[in-house]
Amino acid sequence: MVTDLNSFTEQFQLSDQAININDIPWIPQSDRVWFKPLRFDLTTGSWINLLKVKPGGAVNRHRHTGGKVMAYTLQGQWRYLEREWVATAGSYVFEPPGDIHTLLVDGDEEMITLFILEGSIQYLDDNDQVIKQDDVFSKMKLYYDYCEQNNIPIKELRF
Secondary structure (H helix, E strand, C coil), rough: CCCCCHHHHHCCCCCCCCHHHHCCCEEECCCEEEEEEEEEEECCEEEEEEHHHHHHEEEEEEECCCCCCCEEEECCCCEECCCCCCCCCEEEEEECCCCEEEECCCCCCCCCEEEEEECEEECCCCCCEEEEECCCHHHHHHHHHHHHHHCCCCCEEEE
């Protein structure tokens, strides 16, 4: 039996990863909006992606359920219609579970933000009824489908 903690840990831990994100395509999400997946964690239901939104683009009104969302803006600026703050390059944003908002990019520059998401995203109509839902599996399926349709090798992002 191994009694050294480091040796014991090495038997069970996941391998570390270094993924060239240039090998992962931008996946169309909606008009003027794309995402680039970086990780799908099927044990926690979380995923990490870059979100790219062209000026004038938006992510429709939605609610996050099942966990928090964290974001770090790399380029451009964005805001939530329901808030007064504007996230600019270098901004960190925290969203608690249950938060409802509409993401807008109304500056002159394309926005790119790293998002770490847990749980699901429920897209809402004007009566707060769920009209669509995304989670780790639906995002992973969009990635797989896009790669297959465009003859792009699928990177293993489940870790």
